[in-house]
Amino acid sequence: MKGVIFTEFLDMVDAQFSPECTERIVAKADLPSGGAYTAVGNYDHGEIVSLVTALSEETGVEVADLVHAYGYYLFGRFVAAYPQFFKGVPDALTFLQAVETHIHSEVCKLYPDASPPELRCETPERGVLIVEYRSDRGLADVAHGLICGCVDHFDEDVKIKRDDLVAGTHVRFEIRRRSH
Numbered sequence: 001m002k003g004v005i006f007t008e009f010l011d012m013v014d015a016q017f018s019p020e021c022t023e024r025i026v027a028k029a030d031l032p033s034g035g036a037y038t039a040v041g042n043y044d045h046g047e048i049v050s051l052v053t054a055l056s057e058e059t060g061v062e063v064a065d066l067v068h069a070y071g072y073y074l075f076g077r078f079v080a081a082y083p084q085f086f087k088g089v090p091d092a093l094t095f096l097q098a099v100e101t102h103i104h105s106e107v108c109k110l111y112p113d114a115s116p117p118e119l120r121c122e123t124p125e126r127g128v129l130i131v132e133y134r135s136d137r138g139l140a141d142v143a144h145g146l147i148c149g150c151v152d153h154f155d156e157d158v159k160i161k162r163d164d165l166v167a168g169t170h171v172r173f174e175i176r177r178r179s180h
């Protein structure tokens with residue numbers, strides 16, 4: 001998985017816990033890469049799992065909560081780093097629908113060694129979007145956090161229903177606008 005996913009994670013730990021905490025979890029996680037990530041490098045996705053597990057042991061916060069919080073944080077970083085993907089996009093549902101077709105596809109052009117997850121979208125009715133996440137990496141909690149970050153970024157009032165079809169690796173999210 002691309003180094004940016006790891007560097008952003010370590011930045012979040014720096015900011016939300018402390019740089020000392022980051023050093024401790026990198027040491028504890030005993031990473032094949034040694035934890036020296038570059039944004040364009042490619043690393044085993046298992047390292048993010050080792051880092052999160054170490055952070056959970058260090059802080060006492062549940063792994064799923066940390067991964068979700070990371071997804072939420074990551075969305076804010078994407079907003080800052082990739083303003084071109086947000087130009088003219090009116091709302092969260094429109095944005096989410098474009099992730100697979102416009103954003104992850106661009107990521108693959110930029111980095112041929114990337115393999116983003118499958119995010120199949122469906123709009124069964126107005127104001128409702130189904131996002132079906134599939135990836136062997138099992139990072140549905142990251143996807144969940146990203147979706148929540150996206151909804152808050154666009155300041156929308158939605159209800160998110162999550163169904164784990166296969167825990168963590170195949171998950172269906174229903175994002176439904178609340179009517180006023």
Ligand code: HEM
Pocket residue numbers: 001002003004005078079082085096099103104107113114115116117119131135136137138139140142143144146147150
């Ligand atoms: C501006 C918006 C976005 C950008 C620039 C972006 C970019 C990326 C990049 C670079 C990766 C690493 C791919 C790799 O190394 O193989 C990735 C992975 C991922 N993306 Fe996105 N993404 C964006 C939005 C989203 C959104 C909104 C979701 C959720 C619905 C999402 C879900 C994921 C997940 C869960 C992964 C982890 C890999 C996996 O689960 O297999 N992304 N994305």
